[in-house]
Amino acid sequence: MIQPAPLPYPYDSLEPWMSEATLRFHHDGHYLRYVQRTNERTQGRFTTPSEAYFHALEIGDVGLRHQAAQAWAHERFFEGMAPPLRRGSPSPALGRALLDFADFPEALCNAAQSVFGSGWVHVVLAPLGDGPTLRIETTQGGRLPRHPAVMTLDVWEHAYYLDYPDDRPRFCQVWLRQLVDWDVASRRYVEGQRRATAVRS
16 A cells, blocks of 8 residues: 655745645645545555556556556655755756756746646656756656656646745746755656666666
8 A cells, every 4th residue: 555655844844935834735635635546546556656657557547547646746746845954955966967957947947837737847867869868848647757757846736826826937936946855856866867877778
């Protein structure tokens, strides 16, 4: 059975950038329901949302695919944020990759704004030339990103509407400048590089 991931910081620790009300509503409401529905649809056969997701692809269960994908993405989103004193900074390798990505903040928030309705924005490591390169990938519905995700941003309205009513661009900017846990993003970057190297070897 999939065990819901607890919020890795106190509910009020992201204020003023993300309110306690938003986190309680988002984590304890939306995310926990996705986990619950995934477990119900699989009779608790799997221990991670990704396992349930790929099982859904194999058997063609669209409903399960949607629930498992949302559970997975929410876990990445919550894990990828931190209070100010715990955010760290990009590792040298991730920092160089971000510098090589022209106009990264603008590109990220333009992608967030381009998602019609609800969805996700992922900063992924995509194969290009001699090795994986940071790219932006958006997903909607029951889909996971095609490549390893270093950062995951929720642009469903429930993620930001209490704090940034009708202002997704502002939410994206604040998330990148004030909420991203760079230690987590740096770890995911290394993990993605290793996966890409293993696939190529």
